[in-house]
Amino acid sequence: MQSQTHIGPEKHLIQGPVPRERLTEVTAAFEANPRVGAVVSFCGVVRADEPPDAPAGTRVEAIDFSAYEQMAERAIRELCERLAGQTQSEAVLLHVEHALGRVPVGEYPIVIVVGAGHRAEAFALCSGVLEALKSEVPIYGKELLNSGGSAWKKNT
Amino acid sequence: MKEEVMQDDAIEDDAPSRRVSIVAFGPVSELVGENQTLPLAFPLSGAELRGAVVQTWPQLAQQRFSIAVDQKLVRDEQIVANGSELALLPPFAGG
Numbered sequence: 001m002q003s004q005t006h007i008g009p010e011k012h013l014i015q016g017p018v019p020r021e022r023l024t025e026v027t028a029a030f031e032a033n034p035r036v037g038a039v040v041s042f043c044g045v046v047r048a049d050e051p052p053d054a055p056a057g058t059r060v061e062a063i064d065f066s067a068y069e070q071m072a073e074r075a076i077r078e079l080c081e082r083l084a085g086q087t088q089s090e091a092v093l094l095h096v097e098h099a100l101g102r103v104p105v106g107e108y109p110i111v112i113v114v115g116a117g118h119r120a121e122a123f124a125l126c127s128g129v130l131e132a133l134k135s136e137v138p139i140y141g142k143e144l145l146n147s148g149g150s151a152w153k154k155n156t
Numbered sequence: 157m158k159e160e161v162m163q164d165d166a167i168e169d170d171a172p173s174r175r176v177s178i179v180a181f182g183p184v185s186e187l188v189g190e191n192q193t194l195p196l197a198f199p200l201s202g203a204e205l206r207g208a209v210v211q212t213w214p215q216l217a218q219q220r221f222s223i224a225v226d227q228k229l230v231r232d233e234q235i236v237a238n239g240s241e242l243a244l245l246p247p248f249a250g251g
Contacts, residue, residue, distance in 0.1 A: 044251055067250070068181055068243055071227040098250055110251050130251055138224075138243075139250025140182040152183045153249045 004035060004091045005084050012076040013067060017107035018043075018097045026095045030115030035091035038122035042130055044110040046103050049143070051151060060143045062104040063153060068138040069100075079132040087125055090117040096129060098139060109141070173197040176239060178209075182246035187215045198238045202230040209244065221246045 023041055030039045049060045076096055084092040093115035103109045112129050116122040133139075134155050141153035173195035180188040194212055196205070202223060210217050223230050225239035 065250070066181065068179065068224070068227070068245065071224060071243070072250075074227070134251040135248065137250050138181060138245050138248055140246070141249050152246075155247065155249045155251065 003089060004033075004093075006091075006093045007077065007080045007084065008095050009097065012073055012096050013069060013098055013100050015099075015101050017099050017103045017109065018111045020108065022095075022097065022108075022111050023113065026111075026113040030093045030095075030113060033091055033093060033115060035117060036093065036115040037117050038119040039113065039115045040119070040122040040126040041111065041113040042126050043108050046105045046107055046109060048105045051143075051145070054145065054147065054149070058145055058147045058149075060105060061146045062102050062144045063109060063141040064102050064144055064150075065098070065100050065109060065139060065141045067098075067100060067140065072098075072137050072139055075137045076133060079136050080129060083125055083128050083132060087116065087121050089121045092116055092121070092125065094125070094129065096133070098133070098137075102144070177241045178244065179241060180244040182249065184216065184219055184221050184244045184246050187219065188213055188244065194242065196239075196242075199235050201232065202234045202236070203232040205230065205236065205242065206232065209242070216244070219246065 023043060027039050030036050046063050051058055080094050080096060084094055095113040097111050099109045112126055114122045114126040116125060143151045143153050175193040176196045178192040178194050194208060196208060205223050222245045224243040224245055225236050226241055230236055
């Protein structure tokens with residue numbers, strides 16, 4: 001059986017937080033594929049971090065995301081194609097969306113959904129896509145603090 | 157400092173410098189500002205591009221950033237034949 005690969009959506013970067021309903025929409029779409037035996041998803045959530053070097057009570061209210069957009073879109077597509085190509089599965093369905101602009105605490109800056117034949121590939125691909133995105137895609141975030149200040153986000 | 161020479165169109169080997177757009181992101185964007193250009197005489201290595209950037213914006217000397225020319229990352233030892241947009245890219249922070 002020839003392997004089927006799908007990478008979406010057409011534009012991976014969207015204005016504003018990734019809508020919560022995207023998770024259920026894409027999961028339902030992937031589940032409907034008869035070759036899919038496992039769907040794994042990751043939602044990043046903006047945390048109300050308290051900067052260690054700021055006065056007590058200071059916390060993150062939102063993150064403002066920016067990107068070198070054309071390069072970022074191409075980088076996401078290329079890493080998805082690379083990692084999907086390395087996956088042995090009857091089907092590899094990938095959905096990656098990342099927010100641009102303001103994302104308040106509790107909302108999603110990123111959603112990744114993976115559909116694959118079996119759980120091992122699905123888990124590995126979801127984790128692999130996330131780690132590759134963090135190191136290969138020119139996206140930046142400015143943490144907006146309740147004090148009115150801000151600080152550039154550093155990836156861990 | 158290299159003398160700046162304005163040039164319009166055709167680029168030849170060892171051509172005089174021409175102005176290349178600079179786009180900066182993350183913390184580097186606050187140190188460089190918007191709508192910047194830099195006179196560059198291609199071909200240049202990645203190290204030479206970095207040197208030209210830091211010479212123009214000395215406040216970047218201690219900053220970590222990669223350079224992309226026309227959206228392709230450039231290593232220090234790589235030679236770039238030509239380009240119209242130089243991006244200054246601090247460590248990525250998506251996800």
